[in-house]
Amino acid sequence: MKTKKIATYGLLVSLAFILSYLESLFPIPIPIPGIKIGVANLVVMIALYGFGSTQAFVLSIIRIILVGFTFGNLSTMMYSLAGGLLSCLLMILFKKLKFFSMVGVSIIGGISHNIGQILMAILILESASIINYLPALLITGTITGTLIGIIGGLIEKRLKKFLVNY
Amino acid sequence: MIKKNDFILIGIILAIVLLIWSLSFFKINWPMNFFMKTEGSKVRITVDGQEYKILDLDKDTTFSIEQENGKFNTFEIRDGYVDMIDASCPDKICVHQKEIHYDHETIVCLPNKVVLEIIDGQVNEVDSVAN
Structure with missing residues:
Protein backbone atom coordinates (compact mmCIF):
# COMPACT_ATOMS: atom_id res chain seq x y z
CA MET A 1 0.00 0.00 0.00
CA LYS A 2 2.91 2.32 0.74
CA THR A 3 4.29 1.97 -2.77
CA LYS A 4 0.91 2.75 -4.24
CA LYS A 5 0.72 5.89 -2.07
CA ILE A 6 4.11 7.12 -3.29
CA ALA A 7 3.18 6.40 -6.89
CA THR A 8 -0.13 8.24 -6.57
CA TYR A 9 1.55 11.30 -5.04
CA GLY A 10 4.07 11.31 -7.87
CA LEU A 11 1.33 11.01 -10.45
CA LEU A 12 -0.70 13.89 -8.97
CA VAL A 13 2.34 16.17 -8.58
CA SER A 14 3.43 15.59 -12.17
CA LEU A 15 -0.13 16.18 -13.42
CA ALA A 16 -0.40 19.46 -11.52
CA PHE A 17 3.08 20.43 -12.70
CA ILE A 18 2.32 19.77 -16.36
CA LEU A 19 -1.04 21.59 -16.17
CA SER A 20 0.66 24.65 -14.62
CA TYR A 21 3.20 24.56 -17.43
CA LEU A 22 0.52 24.33 -20.13
CA GLU A 23 -1.27 27.22 -18.46
CA SER A 24 1.87 29.36 -18.54
CA LEU A 25 2.20 28.65 -22.28
CA PHE A 26 -1.19 30.19 -23.03
CA PRO A 27 -1.39 33.42 -21.06
CA ILE A 28 -4.81 35.04 -21.05
CA PRO A 29 -4.51 38.48 -22.68
CA ILE A 30 -5.31 40.24 -19.39
CA PRO A 31 -2.02 41.04 -17.68
CA ILE A 32 -3.31 41.06 -14.13
CA PRO A 33 -1.20 38.72 -12.03
CA GLY A 34 -4.30 37.25 -10.40
CA ILE A 35 -6.01 36.03 -13.53
CA LYS A 36 -5.37 32.44 -14.43
CA ILE A 37 -7.63 29.66 -15.58
CA GLY A 38 -6.32 27.66 -12.62
CA VAL A 39 -6.29 24.27 -14.37
CA ALA A 40 -3.81 23.02 -11.78
CA ASN A 41 -6.52 23.58 -9.22
CA LEU A 42 -8.33 20.68 -10.91
CA VAL A 43 -5.70 18.25 -9.62
CA VAL A 44 -5.91 19.76 -6.13
CA MET A 45 -9.69 19.24 -6.27
CA ILE A 46 -9.28 15.59 -7.30
CA ALA A 47 -6.73 15.05 -4.52
CA LEU A 48 -9.01 16.74 -2.00
CA TYR A 49 -12.07 14.65 -2.89
CA GLY A 50 -10.32 11.43 -3.88
CA PHE A 51 -7.70 11.17 -1.16
CA GLY A 52 -7.98 13.78 1.57
CA SER A 53 -7.08 17.17 2.97
CA THR A 54 -3.44 16.40 3.83
CA GLN A 55 -2.73 15.07 0.35
CA ALA A 56 -4.32 18.11 -1.29
CA PHE A 57 -2.33 20.51 0.91
CA VAL A 58 1.02 18.76 0.40
CA LEU A 59 0.29 18.56 -3.32
CA SER A 60 -0.34 22.31 -3.67
CA ILE A 61 2.81 23.26 -1.74
CA ILE A 62 5.00 20.94 -3.83
CA ARG A 63 3.38 22.19 -7.03
CA ILE A 64 3.86 25.87 -6.16
CA ILE A 65 7.53 25.41 -5.21
CA LEU A 66 8.30 23.27 -8.28
CA VAL A 67 6.54 25.59 -10.72
CA GLY A 68 7.99 28.67 -9.01
CA PHE A 69 11.57 27.49 -9.38
CA THR A 70 11.11 26.10 -12.87
CA PHE A 71 9.05 28.69 -14.74
CA GLY A 72 8.93 31.71 -12.47
CA ASN A 73 11.03 33.72 -10.06
CA LEU A 74 10.81 34.59 -6.40
CA SER A 75 8.24 37.35 -6.89
CA THR A 76 5.84 35.25 -8.97
CA MET A 77 6.30 32.50 -6.37
CA MET A 78 5.23 34.91 -3.61
CA TYR A 79 2.01 35.58 -5.54
CA SER A 80 1.30 31.90 -6.15
CA LEU A 81 2.09 30.96 -2.55
CA ALA A 82 -0.33 33.57 -1.21
CA GLY A 83 -3.06 32.54 -3.65
CA GLY A 84 -2.42 28.79 -3.61
CA LEU A 85 -2.21 28.33 0.16
CA LEU A 86 -5.22 30.54 0.91
CA SER A 87 -7.37 28.78 -1.69
CA CYS A 88 -6.23 25.31 -0.61
CA LEU A 89 -6.96 25.99 3.09
CA LEU A 90 -10.38 27.49 2.33
CA MET A 91 -11.30 24.60 0.03
CA ILE A 92 -10.39 22.11 2.78
CA LEU A 93 -12.45 24.12 5.27
CA PHE A 94 -15.52 24.42 3.04
CA LYS A 95 -15.36 20.76 2.03
CA LYS A 96 -15.48 19.86 5.75
CA LEU A 97 -18.40 22.26 6.35
CA LYS A 98 -20.42 20.49 3.61
CA PHE A 99 -22.34 23.65 2.63
CA PHE A 100 -21.50 23.32 -1.03
CA SER A 101 -20.98 20.63 -3.64
CA MET A 102 -17.71 20.32 -5.52
CA VAL A 103 -18.70 23.29 -7.67
CA GLY A 104 -19.18 25.61 -4.70
CA VAL A 105 -15.92 24.50 -3.09
CA SER A 106 -14.14 25.06 -6.38
CA ILE A 107 -15.60 28.59 -6.68
CA ILE A 108 -14.36 29.32 -3.15
CA GLY A 109 -10.96 28.06 -4.28
CA GLY A 110 -11.00 30.20 -7.43
CA ILE A 111 -11.91 33.50 -5.79
CA SER A 112 -9.73 33.01 -2.71
CA HIS A 113 -6.80 32.30 -5.04
CA ASN A 114 -7.34 35.73 -6.58
CA ILE A 115 -7.95 37.45 -3.23
CA GLY A 116 -4.71 35.98 -1.87
CA GLN A 117 -2.81 37.35 -4.84
CA ILE A 118 -4.39 40.79 -4.47
CA LEU A 119 -3.41 40.87 -0.79
CA MET A 120 0.15 39.91 -1.75
CA ALA A 121 0.20 42.62 -4.45
CA ILE A 122 -0.96 45.18 -1.87
CA LEU A 123 1.91 44.10 0.40
CA ILE A 124 4.52 44.12 -2.38
CA LEU A 125 3.48 47.30 -4.21
CA GLU A 126 2.49 49.00 -0.91
CA SER A 127 -0.65 50.48 -2.37
CA ALA A 128 -4.17 49.62 -1.35
CA SER A 129 -5.83 50.77 -4.56
CA ILE A 130 -4.99 47.51 -6.34
CA ILE A 131 -8.21 46.49 -4.65
CA ASN A 132 -9.92 48.18 -7.64
CA TYR A 133 -9.11 44.96 -9.48
CA LEU A 134 -11.14 42.93 -6.99
CA PRO A 135 -14.56 42.94 -8.78
CA ALA A 136 -13.08 41.74 -12.08
CA LEU A 137 -11.09 39.05 -10.29
CA LEU A 138 -14.17 37.91 -8.34
CA ILE A 139 -16.02 37.40 -11.62
CA THR A 140 -13.23 35.47 -13.33
CA GLY A 141 -12.63 33.41 -10.19
CA THR A 142 -16.31 32.46 -10.12
CA ILE A 143 -16.40 31.48 -13.79
CA THR A 144 -13.21 29.41 -13.72
CA GLY A 145 -14.15 27.93 -10.35
CA THR A 146 -17.51 26.75 -11.73
CA LEU A 147 -15.89 25.16 -14.78
CA ILE A 148 -13.16 23.45 -12.72
CA GLY A 149 -15.79 22.23 -10.25
CA ILE A 150 -17.98 20.68 -12.97
CA ILE A 151 -15.02 19.04 -14.73
CA GLY A 152 -13.63 17.85 -11.40
CA GLY A 153 -16.96 16.26 -10.54
CA LEU A 154 -17.03 14.39 -13.85
CA ILE A 155 -13.48 13.13 -13.42
CA GLU A 156 -14.03 12.10 -9.82
CA LYS A 157 -17.10 10.08 -10.82
CA ARG A 158 -15.04 8.12 -13.35
CA LEU A 159 -12.05 7.66 -11.05
CA LYS A 160 -14.13 6.51 -8.09
CA LYS A 161 -13.51 2.79 -8.37
CA PHE A 162 -9.74 3.32 -8.57
CA LEU A 163 -9.80 5.77 -5.68
CA VAL A 164 -11.69 3.38 -3.39
CA ASN A 165 -8.83 0.84 -3.62
CA TYR A 166 -6.36 3.45 -2.52
CA MET B 1 -24.38 17.38 -8.61
CA ILE B 2 -24.66 21.14 -8.23
CA LYS B 3 -26.47 22.00 -5.01
CA LEU B 19 -22.52 46.73 -5.27
CA ILE B 20 -18.87 47.72 -5.72
CA TRP B 21 -19.44 48.64 -9.37
CA SER B 22 -22.52 50.72 -8.64
CA LEU B 23 -20.67 52.57 -5.87
CA SER B 24 -17.92 53.53 -8.30
CA PHE B 25 -20.53 54.36 -10.94
CA PHE B 26 -21.98 56.99 -8.63
CA LYS B 27 -18.50 58.44 -8.28
CA ILE B 28 -17.99 57.17 -4.78
CA ASN B 29 -14.32 56.37 -4.80
CA TRP B 30 -14.39 52.97 -3.20
CA PRO B 31 -12.92 52.23 -0.72
CA MET B 32 -10.49 55.09 -0.35
CA ASN B 33 -11.44 58.52 0.97
CA PHE B 34 -14.95 57.53 1.69
CA PHE B 35 -14.97 59.61 4.83
CA MET B 36 -12.07 62.03 4.64
CA LYS B 37 -11.49 64.43 1.80
CA THR B 38 -8.31 66.37 2.28
CA GLU B 39 -6.86 68.11 -0.72
CA GLY B 40 -3.38 67.05 -1.72
CA SER B 41 -0.66 69.32 -3.03
CA LYS B 42 1.77 66.93 -4.71
CA VAL B 43 1.68 63.73 -6.71
CA ARG B 44 4.24 61.02 -6.05
CA ILE B 45 5.15 58.69 -8.91
CA THR B 46 6.39 55.24 -7.91
CA VAL B 47 7.74 52.72 -10.44
CA ASP B 48 8.23 49.14 -9.27
CA GLY B 49 8.28 50.21 -5.63
CA GLN B 50 10.97 52.87 -6.22
CA GLU B 51 10.15 56.57 -5.95
CA TYR B 52 10.47 58.07 -9.43
CA LYS B 53 9.47 61.72 -9.18
CA ILE B 54 7.30 64.12 -7.17
CA LEU B 55 5.36 66.82 -9.03
CA ASP B 56 3.41 69.84 -7.75
CA LEU B 57 -0.31 69.81 -8.42
CA ASP B 58 -0.53 73.57 -9.00
CA LYS B 59 1.51 73.44 -12.22
CA ASP B 60 -0.49 72.13 -15.19
CA THR B 61 1.58 69.71 -17.21
CA THR B 62 1.56 66.48 -19.16
CA PHE B 63 4.10 63.94 -18.05
CA SER B 64 5.20 60.64 -19.52
CA ILE B 65 6.80 57.83 -17.56
CA GLU B 66 8.92 55.84 -19.99
CA GLN B 67 10.32 52.45 -19.06
CA GLU B 68 12.51 50.05 -21.03
CA ASN B 69 10.84 47.66 -23.49
CA GLY B 70 8.44 50.35 -24.64
CA LYS B 71 6.26 50.57 -21.54
CA PHE B 72 4.85 54.04 -20.92
CA ASN B 73 2.23 55.84 -18.87
CA THR B 74 1.15 59.37 -19.74
CA PHE B 75 -0.79 61.47 -17.27
CA GLU B 76 -1.76 65.09 -17.06
CA ILE B 77 -2.07 67.52 -14.17
CA ARG B 78 -4.84 70.04 -14.76
CA ASP B 79 -6.54 72.33 -12.23
CA GLY B 80 -5.03 70.29 -9.40
CA TYR B 81 -6.39 66.98 -10.73
CA VAL B 82 -4.22 64.12 -11.96
CA ASP B 83 -5.61 61.90 -14.70
CA MET B 84 -4.00 59.05 -16.62
CA ILE B 85 -4.62 59.75 -20.30
CA ASP B 86 -2.67 56.99 -22.04
CA ALA B 87 -0.71 53.86 -21.20
CA SER B 88 0.96 50.97 -22.95
CA CYS B 89 -0.75 48.34 -20.83
CA PRO B 90 -3.39 46.23 -22.63
CA ASP B 91 -6.09 46.41 -19.96
CA LYS B 92 -6.14 50.25 -19.61
CA ILE B 93 -7.63 50.00 -16.12
CA CYS B 94 -5.38 52.88 -15.04
CA VAL B 95 -6.68 55.08 -17.88
CA HIS B 96 -10.27 54.32 -16.96
CA GLN B 97 -9.70 55.10 -13.30
CA LYS B 98 -11.11 58.38 -12.08
CA GLU B 99 -8.94 61.48 -11.88
CA ILE B 100 -7.40 61.96 -8.46
CA HIS B 101 -7.11 65.10 -6.36
CA TYR B 102 -7.57 64.30 -2.67
CA ASP B 103 -4.90 63.17 -0.25
CA HIS B 104 -3.91 59.45 -0.48
CA GLU B 105 -5.91 58.88 -3.66
CA THR B 106 -4.06 56.66 -6.12
CA ILE B 107 -4.05 55.52 -9.72
CA VAL B 108 -2.36 52.17 -10.20
CA CYS B 109 -1.13 50.52 -13.38
CA LEU B 110 -0.41 46.98 -12.29
CA PRO B 111 1.14 45.68 -15.54
CA ASN B 112 3.67 48.56 -15.63
CA LYS B 113 4.04 48.65 -11.80
CA VAL B 114 3.33 52.39 -11.82
CA VAL B 115 1.59 54.05 -8.86
CA LEU B 116 0.50 57.70 -8.76
CA GLU B 117 -0.36 58.88 -5.28
CA ILE B 118 -1.52 62.27 -4.00
CA ILE B 119 0.49 63.34 -0.96
CA ASP B 120 1.08 66.32 1.33
CA GLY B 121 -2.56 67.00 1.96
CA GLN B 122 -3.73 69.95 4.03
CA VAL B 123 -7.13 70.67 5.49
CA ASN B 124 -9.49 71.82 2.76
CA GLU B 125 -8.93 75.56 2.48
CA VAL B 126 -11.15 76.31 -0.48
CA ASP B 127 -14.00 77.64 1.64
CA SER B 128 -11.88 79.95 3.77
CA VAL B 129 -10.21 81.33 0.64
CA ALA B 130 -13.59 81.90 -1.00
CA ASN B 131 -14.78 83.80 2.07
Missing part, protein backbone atom coordinates in the same frame (compact mmCIF):
# COMPACT_ATOMS: atom_id res chain seq x y z
CA LYS B 4 -28.79 24.90 -4.35
CA ASN B 5 -26.19 26.42 -2.02
CA ASP B 6 -23.78 26.70 -4.94
CA PHE B 7 -26.17 28.99 -6.77
CA ILE B 8 -26.66 31.05 -3.60
CA LEU B 9 -22.86 31.43 -3.39
CA ILE B 10 -22.68 32.60 -7.02
CA GLY B 11 -25.54 35.01 -6.35
CA ILE B 12 -23.82 36.51 -3.30
CA ILE B 13 -20.57 37.03 -5.21
CA LEU B 14 -22.40 38.70 -8.11
CA ALA B 15 -24.27 40.93 -5.64
CA ILE B 16 -20.98 42.06 -4.04
CA VAL B 17 -19.49 42.81 -7.45
CA LEU B 18 -22.58 44.77 -8.54
